[in-house]
Amino acid sequence: MEVGTLQDAQEIKNEDNDFENGSSDPVVYQLVRVEGDGTLVPPTEDEVLQIEQFLDEKVDLPSIEDVGHVEDFFTNDCMFLTKPDFEEGYSELETTGEIHTLQFDADLEEDRLKPLDVSLDLPLNCIVGHDHGQDKLNTERGDSNIVHQDNASTETTKSTVLNDSCSAEKEKADACSRPVNNSSTGPSVSGVTSSVPDFSILRGEVCLDNLTIRELQEAFRATFGRQTNVKDKLWLKRRITMGLTNSCDVQSSGCVVKDYKIVHDDAKHELPAIEGIPKVEVEATSLVWNQVFGPGNERDAPSCSYYQSEDQQRSSKRLKGPSAEKDETEGTLQYEQGTAKRLRKPTKRYIEQLSDIETCDSTGKLSSPGKMPAHDEVLLRQRVAPFEEFDSLSITYPTRRDTFGGFSVHVPYVSRMRRGRPRRNLLSFLDDDASMECTEVQMAVEVMSGKDGEQENHVNKAMEVSPMKNAEKKGGLIETTDDDEVQTVQGNGVCRTDAKPKTQGSLKRKHHRAWTLSEVQKLVDGVARFGVGKWSEIRRLSFSSYSYRTSVDLKDKWRNLIRASQTQLVLEKDGVCPRKSNPSIIPIPPSILLRVKELAELQPPAGNLAAPIKFPGPGSKVAQGRGSGFL
DNA sequence: CTTAGGG
DNA sequence: CCCTAAG
Numbered sequence: 023m024e025v026g027t028l029q030d031a032q033e034i035k036n037e038d039n040d041f042e043n044g045s046s047d048p049v050v051y052q053l054v055r056v057e058g059d060g061t062l063v064p065p066t067e068d069e070v071l072q073i074e075q076f077l078d079e080k081v082d083l084p085s086i087e088d089v090g091h092v093e094d095f096f097t098n099d100c101m102f103l104t105k106p107d108f109e110e111g112y113s114e115l116e117t118t119g120e121i122h123t124l125q126f127d128a129d130l131e132e133d134r135l136k137p138l139d140v141s142l143d144l145p146l147n148c149i150v151g152h153d154h155g156q157d158k159l160n161t162e163r164g165d166s167n168i169v170h171q172d173n174a175s176t177e178t179t180k181s182t183v184l185n186d187s188c189s190a191e192k193e194k195a196d197a198c199s200r201p202v203n204n205s206s207t208g209p210s211v212s213g214v215t216s217s218v219p220d221f222s223i224l225r226g227e228v229c230l231d232n233l234t235i236r237e238l239q240e241a242f243r244a245t246f247g248r249q250t251n252v253k254d255k256l257w258l259k260r261r262i263t264m265g266l267t268n269s270c271d272v273q274s275s276g277c278v279v280k281d282y283k284i285v286h287d288d289a290k291h292e293l294p295a296i297e298g299i300p301k302v303e304v305e306a307t308s309l310v311w312n313q314v315f316g317p318g319n320e321r322d323a324p325s326c327s328y329y330q331s332e333d334q335q336r337s338s339k340r341l342k343g344p345s346a347e348k349d350e351t352e353g354t355l356q357y358e359q360g361t362a363k364r365l366r367k368p369t370k371r372y373i374e375q376l377s378d379i380e381t382c383d384s385t386g387k388l389s390s391p392g393k394m395p396a397h398d399e400v401l402l403r404q405r406v407a408p409f410e411e412f413d414s415l416s417i418t419y420p421t422r423r424d425t426f427g428g429f430s431v432h433v434p435y436v437s438r439m440r441r442g443r444p445r446r447n448l449l450s451f452l453d454d455d456a457s458m459e460c461t462e463v464q465m466a467v468e469v470m471s472g473k474d475g476e477q478e479n480h481v482n483k484a485m486e487v488s489p490m491k492n493a494e495k496k497g498g499l500i501e502t503t504d505d506d507e508v509q510t511v512q513g514n515g516v517c518r519t520d521a522k523p524k525t526q527g528s529l530k531r532k533h534h535r536a537w538t539l540s541e542v543q544k545l546v547d548g549v550a551r552f553g554v555g556k557w558s559e560i561r562r563l564s565f566s567s568y569s570y571r572t573s574v575d576l577k578d579k580w581r582n583l584i585r586a587s588q589t590q591l592v593l594e595k596d597g598v599c600p601r602k603s604n605p606s607i608i609p610i611p612p613s614i615l616l617r618v619k620e621l622a623e624l625q626p627p628a629g630n631l632a633a634p635i636k637f638p639g640p641g642s643k644v645a646q647g648r649g650s651g652f653l
Numbered sequence: 654c655t656t657a658g659g660g
Numbered sequence: 661c662c663c664t665a666a667g
Binding site: 555573574 | 656658
């Protein structure tokens with residue numbers, strides 16, 4: 023081990039460049055422990071040894087070009103690998119390029135030193151961190167791309183475009199305001215970046231630094247849907263970041279240690295092998311660190327985002343820094359997180375994830391379930407506590423080039439989503455996402471309803487219809503009409519209330535509307551007039567006022583009516599009074615059932631059986647002639 | 654998009 | 661109601 027000096031750092035940097043160029047590249051990093059106050063403390067010998075071991079073990083790991091610098095003010099006792107130049111007294115490990123676990127660029131100095139730039143920091147845990155669904159994926163991809171470019175020696179700025187994906191989120195927007203790197207960039211930048219919206223998020227975190235406590239609290243509220251009295255900026259920033267990145271899990275509940283351990287175990291086994299990408303290594307590294315130093319420090323899923331940011335920076339050429347890990351503040355954060363998670367709206371991620379997944383699937387790329395599981399597991403473990411976060415996890419993986427897909431995690435949600443109304447739903451969700459936050463939920467709901475079109479119709483219809491129904495009811499039948507109408511209204515209200523459920527739910531089912539007697543009557547009349555199977559016509563002509571009844575609904579209802587008529591008839595034959603048996607249930611008047619039966623017999627069969635009908639020529643009218651009496 | 658049919 | 665397959 024060597025102690026890095028600024029000069030060393032320079033050298034290292036050069037080396038890094040070489041590395042990028044493809045030449046050999048030793049990786050140099052320093053191990054540092056970050057104290058709660060953000061100060062860096064030299065690692066103990068033991069720690070160093072452990073790291074060394076780790077490195078040795080990891081020789082086969084894919085090289086990671088840059089790992090974030092470790093600079094987290096946030097972290098409490100975190101060990102980081104930092105560039106040598108950064109600190110004079112820190113021990114630094116030098117590994118051969120093969121290992122490349124971490125590369126650091128001297129350039130980072132500027133960035134790294136800035137505590138504020140959280141985004142820059144690359145948590146060792148990056149892998150875990152992939153919380154952002156598409157964003158993350160994009161980011162990662164973007165990063166990777168960037169990296170490649172960099173390697174190619176292009177320095178195109180990869181500045182971050184905060185705006186792209188971020189627009190939806192405040193934080194993101196905020197992030198935009200603050201450029202991560204001095205040199206590199208402003209918030210918006212190179213075209214390259216544009217392609218990768220995800221970064222913006224990361225940046226956003228950075229931006230958070232500029233926010234006042236109050237603003238941070240507001241952002242927090244927006245992010246988690248609840249208010250916070252916390253005045254700790256760091257905490258707030260962290261939280262918000264987590265919320266945005268979905269990385270929260272990491273912090274989650276108190277048992278960070280466990281998580282870490284678990285995580286790192288998984289990571290070790292699976293991650294490294296899976297991806298050759300730097301990220302993987304990073305994770306591995308992180309894992310190692312965790313093992314060595316203890317879980318407490320690491321935790322972040324968000325790191326991924328950071329990582330990305332780093333990449334960007336790097337790409338911009340400024341960074342190269344070292345990985346940094348962030349720690350979350352301890353208990354409080356964890357505490358909050360738990361809450362945050364709950365509040366957090368899953369939708370975005372889900373959506374993103376879903377979209378990502380779909381993309382992947384379509385691509386056919388992924389699908390390596392075998393691999394996937396591993397990742398997922400890892401993620402899960404890390405995140406452990408908050409299950410709700412799954413999406414984030416899944417997202418992360420799916421996002422990955424390699425096709426990580428966190429199938430296991432995603433699957434459930436995805437399957438659900440998918441099943442329902444694929445595109446529409448997704449879109450709607452997306453919209454929701456855009457809105458973000460609490461409000462988002464409502465928005466989402468509204469959007470959903472709006473999208474459905476039917477729902478809107480329903481509402482309107484309900485309004486319109488209800489009166490009619492009432493009149494009908496008076497007619498004598500007990501119709502659920504009123505109730506239905508009411509339900510409809512309520513349903514809408516409910517939906518809004520439960521943004522999430524609705525959103526998801528909306529996808530699944532449209533509000534259930536019991537068929538009123540009047541509706542049944544109309545249906546029967548329609549069938550009599552237009553014939554069985556002319557559902558679209560019946561719907562148009564007879565159900566113009568019931569927008570919520572689709573042709574399919576009519577068809578289904580007809581089917582049920584037929585069945586009912588048959589059964590009912592049977593029962594009657596038996597001498598059982600249907601009504602008595604099921605008074606509460608629909609009181610379908612026998613008259614109607616009878617009619618249904620007749621129609622059913624006549625029309626449909628007409629075709630089939632029908633030789634009889636055929637003769638008559640006029641099929642529709644024949645109905646009356648049903649008597650043709652095939653029976 | 655509309656139908657049919659299975660779930 | 662939902663979902664999907666067919667035309």
